Amino acid sequence: MRQWLTRCDHHNRIVNIKTHPSSRAVENPILEVAILNVRDGTGEAFESAFREASSIIASMPGYQSHELRRCIEAPNRYLLLVHWDRLEDHTVGFRQSAGYQRWRELLHHFYDPFPTVEHYGVSLLTNVAARTN
Numbered sequence: 001m002r003q004w005l006t007r008c009d010h011h012n013r014i015v016n017i018k019t020h021p022s023s024r025a026v027e028n029p030i031l032e033v034a035i036l037n038v039r040d041g042t043g044e045a046f047e048s049a050f051r052e053a054s055s056i057i058a059s060m061p062g063y064q065s066h067e068l069r070r071c072i073e074a075p076n077r078y079l080l081l082v083h084w085d086r087l088e089d090h091t092v093g094f095r096q097s098a099g100y101q102r103w104r105e106l107l108h109h110f111y112d113p114f115p116t117v118e119h120y121g122v123s124l125l126t127n128v129a130a131r132t133n
Contacts, residue, residue, distance in 0.1 A: 032080075033079075060093060
């Protein structure tokens with residue numbers, strides 16, 4: 001797994017963690033979307049724990065890639081995007097795995113409130129607006 005950590009805020013904290021798809025990617029993956037609100041003052045610890053948790057999710061069958069971004073307007077809020085081959089790779093394969101138990105131990109105590117997770121299908125519009133000069 002190749003992982004890029006983008007540091008771009010004035011405290012040199014991670015604002016983006018992204019892994020790139022492997023060769024096992026399918027053409028139309030499922031997109032998992034979660035808004036993660038973490039307790040005040042826990043952002044750095046959450047980001048550190050998320051770096052460790054990234055290797056867990058990346059090892060799951062059907063996993064393609066993921067991205068974690070910090071919200072600019074609300075620094076205790078993060079956007080998690082995960083691409084899966086199939087919905088069941090997340091809802092059954094990942095959530096019923098031993099790795100998920102470790103994921104929960106690492107991350108769930110940071111959330112306030114607990115996040116809602118949604119899944120999205122095929123992209124309906126991509127690169128719609130072409131830039132002309």
